[in-house]
Amino acid sequence: xxxxxxxxxxxxxxxxxxxxxxxxxxxxxxxxxxxxxxxxxxxxxxxxxxxxxxxxxxxxxxxxxxxxxxxxxxxxxxxxxxxxxxxxxxxxxxxxxxxxxxxxxxxxxxxxxxxxxxxxxxxxxxxxxxxxxxxxxxxxxxxxxxxxxxxxxxxxxxxxxxxxxxxxxxxxxxxxxxxxxxxxxxxxxxxxxxxxxxxxxxxxxxxxxxxxxxxxxxxxxxxxxxxxxxxxxxxxxxxxxxxxxxxxxxxxxxxxxxxxxxxxxxxxxxxxxxxxxxxxxxxxxxxxxxxxxxxxxxxxxxxxxxxxx
Amino acid sequence: xxxxxxxxxxxxxxxxxxxxxxxxxxxxxxxxxxxxxxxxxxxxxxxxxxxxxxxxxxxxxxxxxxxxxxxxxxxxxxxxxxxxxxxxxxxxxxxxxxxxxxxxxxxxxxxxxxxxxxxxxxxxxxxxxxxxxxxxxxxxxxxxxxxxxxxxxxxxxxxxxxxxxxxxxxxxxxxxxxxxxxxxxxxxxxxxxxxxxxxxxxxxxxxxxxxxxxxxxxxxxxxxxxxxxxxxxxxxxxxxxxxxxxxxxxxxxxxxxxxxxxxxxxxxxxxxxxx
Numbered sequence: 001x002x003x004x005x006x007x008x009x010x011x012x013x014x015x016x017x018x019x020x021x022x023x024x025x026x027x028x029x030x031x032x033x034x035x036x037x038x039x040x041x042x043x044x045x046x047x048x049x050x051x052x053x054x055x056x057x058x059x060x061x062x063x064x065x066x067x068x069x070x071x072x073x074x075x076x077x078x079x080x081x082x083x084x085x086x087x088x089x090x091x092x093x094x095x096x097x098x099x100x101x102x103x104x105x106x107x108x109x110x111x112x113x114x115x116x117x118x119x120x121x122x123x124x125x126x127x128x129x130x131x132x133x134x135x136x137x138x139x140x141x142x143x144x145x146x147x148x149x150x151x152x153x154x155x156x157x158x159x160x161x162x163x164x165x166x167x168x169x170x171x172x173x174x175x176x177x178x179x180x181x182x183x184x185x186x187x188x189x190x191x192x193x194x195x196x197x198x199x200x201x202x203x204x205x206x207x208x209x210x211x212x213x214x215x216x217x218x219x220x221x222x223x224x225x226x227x228x229x230x231x232x233x234x235x236x237x238x239x240x241x242x243x244x245x246x247x248x249x250x251x252x253x254x255x256x257x258x259x260x261x262x263x264x265x266x267x268x269x270x271x272x273x274x275x276x277x278x279x280x281x282x283x284x285x286x287x288x289x290x291x292x293x294x295x296x297x298x299x300x301x302x303x304x305x306x307x308x309x
Numbered sequence: 310x311x312x313x314x315x316x317x318x319x320x321x322x323x324x325x326x327x328x329x330x331x332x333x334x335x336x337x338x339x340x341x342x343x344x345x346x347x348x349x350x351x352x353x354x355x356x357x358x359x360x361x362x363x364x365x366x367x368x369x370x371x372x373x374x375x376x377x378x379x380x381x382x383x384x385x386x387x388x389x390x391x392x393x394x395x396x397x398x399x400x401x402x403x404x405x406x407x408x409x410x411x412x413x414x415x416x417x418x419x420x421x422x423x424x425x426x427x428x429x430x431x432x433x434x435x436x437x438x439x440x441x442x443x444x445x446x447x448x449x450x451x452x453x454x455x456x457x458x459x460x461x462x463x464x465x466x467x468x469x470x471x472x473x474x475x476x477x478x479x480x481x482x483x484x485x486x487x488x489x490x491x492x493x494x495x496x497x498x499x500x501x502x503x504x505x506x507x508x509x510x511x512x513x514x515x516x517x518x519x520x521x522x523x524x525x526x527x528x529x530x531x532x533x534x535x536x537x538x539x540x541x542x543x544x545x546x547x548x549x550x551x552x553x554x555x556x557x558x559x560x561x562x563x564x565x566x567x568x569x570x571x572x573x574x575x576x577x578x579x580x581x582x583x584x
Contacts, residue, residue: 028389125572138556141537141552248520
């Protein structure tokens with residue numbers, strides 16, 4: 001076999017191009033490894049230590065003294081989480097609240113996205129901006145707005161009293177109802193958006209075919225529109241449910257003393273009790289619980305990111 | 310024609326949803342002009358809370374701090390996010406690509422308390438091992454915000470990158486352009502709008518973040534959300550209403566300008582197609 005030798009200059013060019021590609025790839029990769037993935041390993045490590053009065057307030061895992069390396073692993077934090085009913089109740093409360101809020105978002109958000117997707121193009125743009133605009137203003141301030149509305153002397157109670165619907169103010173602020181309302185309010189745009197992008201791409205000829213073949217409109221919706229928008233519903237639900245499980249601001253501002261949510265408990269363990277190991281183990285357990293939904297969301301997202309070509 | 314009844318129901322829900330989204334904000338704006346401290350009493354029109362807001366040194370310095378962090382974080386996140394979007398959409402066979410794409414999509418949904426706590430632990434251990442960062446503050450908040458904002462930028466930019474016609478890039482390279490020059494001359498002009506919207510998104514996300522900043526901040530750096538949070542924890546505060554009104558005004562202006570630009574582009578594209 002006699003092959004033409006590849007010119008050295010071309011080889012060099014190919015080599016530099018491959019090298020450049022690796023550098024380009026390496027920059028975001030290393031950054032995210034260092035500032036996103038590595039910190040999770042550290043949480044796991046700290047969750048296996050015990051708390052001490054020091055700076056930083058935990059004992060080292062690896063100790064080197066008298067030529068021996070000793071590894072001290074403490075599973076006590078996890079046992080502590082299981083034994084104290086407060087934590088179990090907080091996890092359960094978080095899951096329940098996040099689930100109910102996701103359902104509320106879906107029930108309100110789906111029809112909104114549906115109406116938007118069937119509008120003329122220039123109206124769709126206006127509506128999109130209208131839905132997104134609240135999320136660009138301050139999240140904290142939008143949640144705080146509800147304290148003025150729901151309070152005992154708040155706007156809603158004053159209105160209802162004035163209308164004569166109720167005789168004495170209803171307790172709405174600092175209840176679980178307020179927390180679910182707040183999460184629904186704050187996360188609604190994240191439900192509407194993926195469903196809208198999904199519905200707007202749908203082939204309307206399918207719907208016309210169904211109605212030509214004598215399908216009734218409700219049947220068409222249940223058997224064609226809804227199944228085809230499954231991916232959008234899934235993405236929207238994950239975008240609401242996962243962050244809502246760890247939500248801190250909303251239960252803190254709108255919830256009451258009996259509102260147990262894990263984000264708030266973690267915050268208090270960390271900032272008030274300064275117990276970093278327990279806070280870390282709370283985070284690890286939360287992460288394990290959310291792993292399946294996060295993987296589900298990632299599947300959808302990576303399909304979105306590599307659809308064409 | 311199709312599903313007329315369902316459509317009118319969903320239109321009705323859209324109106325309800327928009328009212329639900331905007332009424333609380335409207336209430337804040339109205340009550341920022343209330344002379345009384347109480348929400349239930351309307352004591353006449355007054356702009357006194359705006360005056361009080363501009364005399365509050367703590368709020369003003371926190372605003373300045375937040376704006377600076379948001380500017381740096383958004384700028385860095387656009388560079389990093391665009392690069393991640395580019396390599397994920399273009400280098401299909403690179404080893405580690407699926408891990409990178411997982412690290413881009415996970416921050417979008419990661420609960421903030423977990424991100425905040427994990428980054429704090431990282432900074433503490435780094436300081437123990439290397440002596441850097443000696444004290445936490447603006448730089449650590451900047452790094453934390455850059456990391457999670459770049460994920461959002463990557464999503465916005467990759468959506469646009471997929472629509473770009475690859476054949477023009479290939480033509481440029483066939484004509485002897487280096488990949489770098491091709492990126493700056495061919496690809497970049499097409500995705501400019503996506504970069505701008507990514508930057509704005511990252512800017513608002515950084516400006517808005519309370520939880521992550523609280524974890525990774527030190528005593529020296531207080532951002533606006535921290536000040537707002539500590540004052541609204543105590544109950545209704547008219548100064549915060551005034552601040553909210555100013556934020557809503559600024560965001561509405563930017564949104565209006567964005568709408569105007571997009572509409573003009575759309576019109577131009579349409580007329581270009583006709584002629």
